[in-house]
Amino acid sequence: MQTPRAVVASVAPSTHYRPQQQQLPPRHNTTDGYERWYTETTPHNRMVLALRSGIHHEIHWALERLLRLSIGEIFYFEKTPGLVDALFDWPEWYVKEGYKEMGETYQLFSPSSELVQKRRHALDSLAILRNAAWFEANTRELIYHPRSMPLVCLALANLDCAVDDHAEFLLNVMDFCYCFSAYYVVYPNLVNTVWNPIPRLCHIAGTSSNRSLIISALLALNIFLTNPQNMPLITPNSPALEASLRYLPLVVDKTLLEAVLNYLFTHLSHPTMAKEFLLHPQMPATVKLLVEVLLSEQVEESEDIVVEEPKHIIPTEAAFARDYELTNQDRETIVKLPEPQRCYTWMKLMFVAKRYSELTQVEFWNHYEKAFGPHKSQYPILIAADVIKNVSVVFPSAQPMVENGKFIVRGVDRRKVSGTDPRFTCLWNRAGCRTAFSTLGELFDHILGHLAQLQGAESPCLWESCSHASLPQAALRHHLLTHLPSPNVPQTPTSQNDHITTSGESYPMKNPTTREPPPIKTTLTVRKATGNPPSNSLTALLCIRILFRGSFSALEAAPRADDERFGFPGVSEGPDELELDDDMSAEKEREGVARGRKAFYGVRKLMQRVKLADEPLMDWITEMVDIL
Known part of the structure; x- marks a missing residue:
């Protein structure tokens, strides 16, 4: 027996109308934390409703x-209306x-779970708020939001930095104010009110023992005081300055050192504070x-420098x-x-x-007659x-003359041909010839000329110190071949230099053994x-230059401002630069300079x-x- 579903299916006509299902667009594949309906751009967004529900788990x-x-x-x-106010x-x-309820409860008992949840x-x-404030789009909204700065000022005024339970909140508050504190101006009517955060930040930096709070307070102060309108709020006896001087020796703590140097530079950038600091x-x-600080952070490497006396090099072949x-x-x-x-x-x-050479007139004529x-x-x-x-025609500076009964031509000399291979030198006549040639062929032709002048059937070998017995002319010719050098240049080891190092310029030497x-x-x-150099070194160098300028304020002693140093911190030559500060007497200023x-x-x-x-x-240092 068939089931009812099967029966209906079997009797259903083939022409039964079946509407086509509508194709839905594919859903965006998102992970938890990025669901679209969490961040719908409507006032009824679930996030906003949950925050305002008063239900703790929501x-x-x-x-x-x-x-x-x-x-x-x-x-x-801006895409979620009402979210900022809810946060x-x-x-x-x-x-x-x-903070009051937490303080009252902590005195005797642990806080309730509801208070802990709140x-x-x-x-x-x-x-x-702190995380989102780092993005530019959110920063613009928080800068002009009427609840941003009051939250920061109230937190700094009411929360005690010495209480550990308030430390985390104060850290987040100071991190939150980084994005807009440079735009906040403390007007004169707000100086002595709770809306002036600078005294509280100075108090935290000067009295807190929490390293994170000290760093955050100094950074926040540095940002607040970068606004020129807030610079008059700096005081010479600021607790933040004392804290900076107290923690400056901790050069191994780079993060703390950076915060200290940045605040110190901001403090000294005020001309009056720089003069006061000299006292x-x-x-x-x-x-x-x-x-x-400069010495501890300078990056160095070893370099070998060769120091030697001047040396002179001469070739091994004369x-x-x-x-x-x-x-x-x-x-x-x-x-x-x-x-x-x-x-x-x-x-x-x-x-x-x-100029000073001379040849005899007979030599001139003999060379001419020999040639032609x-x-x-x-x-x-x-x-x-x-x-x-014709000598005076070719060489106008030369002049034929008679000197001491000798007919000479002064101002000319034989043209020399330089060579670097002493092997092709004729040593015939017991090395008396000494005629040098450029090639072995020229030397051999020259030796044949010497042999042609010999007389007799047999003759001794006159090559330098050769002691061979007398030989016939034909045998002597073959014997002379043993004295001729090889036409190929002798090979020297690659490690051997082709020069000699001497300590003097005189060459050739009379006695080479005494070299x-x-x-x-x-x-x-x-x-x-x-x-x-690291950024801390640059900040320390700027602080040094400011103090140096204040100590050597006279134009003849202070460094000049120029384009290469970006105009800082040289001394301008305007008349206002040498005027004394109204708040400091001349005597105190001279004492500070001294x-x-x-x-x-x-x-030094x-x-x-x-x-x-x-x-x-480096020019600054030099x-x-x-x-000095």
């Missing part, structure tokens, strides 16, 4: 998810009433600590020069020229002008007198600054040890040291 649920949302960039107050409710309750709601709400009892120690001789190609080219053109060309090839005499039957040559006269040893070489290892100079004289040696890789910043 409030806890809403705050828990808002804490997640406030960390992401998609969370904007302000619980923190305002705590700074107006909640306090937790206040902290969570404030944390959401502070801890001013000398502060100057020394600021220099110590350079030599020989007189230029006409080549066969030169002779064939100029022998056909008509006189006196041939004589002029020959002189330019064979001689050069040289063999061809005089075909190409006539000049007489000796005409050759000597002095090479100069002594010393390697020094020095420390060199590298990289850009104390400041004494303090800087005491740290420390400042000489400061090394900065940045050249303009300039101050030079003045």
Whole structure:
């Protein structure tokens, strides 16, 4: 038996109308904390309704998810109307009433669970405001919100920083005010009211033992005082200043040191406070600590510097020069020229002008006759007198003359051909020839000329100190080949230098065995600054410059303002710069200048040890040291 569903299905006509289901758009795949209906842009948003419901578990649920949302960039107050006002409710309750209930209960008993939940709601709400305030879109709304600054001022005025239960709330409040404190102006009618947060922040920085509170208070003060309209609220005996001086020696705590230096720079940037600080009892120690900050944070690396006396290098192979001789190609080219053109060309090839050199007139004529005499039957040559006269034509500075009965030509010398290979030097006639050549072939042709001049069937070898017995002409020719060098340059080890180091410039040496040893070489290892200095060092350097300017305020002593130093903190030459401050007598100002100079004289040696890789910043240090 079939089921009713099966029966209906079997009898249903095939033409039964079935409407098509409407295609729904795909839902956005979101994770917990980013559900769209949590952040609907309507006044009836569930988050806002939960916060205002008064039901603790609903409030806890809403705050828990808002804490997640406030960390992401998609969370904007303007998209959820009423959310900001709902978040302000619980923190305002705590700074107006909640802190009293907590204080009264804690005296004898533990607080009730409901009171603990309310306090937790206040902290969570404030944390959401703090997180969201870091995004620009939310910052604009919080700056102009009428409940932002009153919450900060009431929290600072009513909550005691010495109570541990208030520390977390105060930390969140100070973090919350960072985004808009630079825009808040304490007008004169608000100075002595609760709406002036600066005295309370100074009190927290000066009296609290909580490191986090001290850092947050100094940072908040620094932001408040960056507004020029709030600068007159700085006092020379500010508790925040005393706290900064107290914690300045803690250079290992970089976060605390940064907050201290930033506040100290803000305090000293006020001209009156800078002059007053020169009279502070801890001013000398502060100057020394600021220099110590530079020394502790400078980045250095070792560098080796070689120090040695001047040394002179000479080649291992002595350079030599020989007189230029006409080549066969030169002779064939100029022998056909008509006189006196041939004589002029020959002189330019064979001689050069040289002021104090001289040659005999006979030498001139002999060289000319040797070059062209063999061809005089075909190409006539000049007489000796005409050759000597042509010297003055080719070389105007040369002059034929008679000196001590000797006929000479002064102002010319043989043209020299330099060479660097002494191997191709003729040592015939017991090394008396000493004629050098550029190639082995030229040397061999020259030696054959010596052999042609020998007479007799047998002759001894006259090569330098050769002691071989007399040989026939043919055998002597073969024997001379043993004295000739190889045409290839001898190979030297790659580690061997091709020069000699000497301690003097004189070369060649008369006695090489007495050559002095090479100069002594010393390697020094020095420390060199590298990289850009950290931000704390830059702030400390600015503080030093401000105090230095106040101590050396005279125009002839103070550093100048220029473009390279961005105009800070040099001295301008305007007449107003030298006027005394109205609030400080001339006697006190002179006393401060004297104390400041004494303090800087005491740290001069420390400042000489400061090394900065940045050249303009190092110029600051050098300039101050030079003045000291």
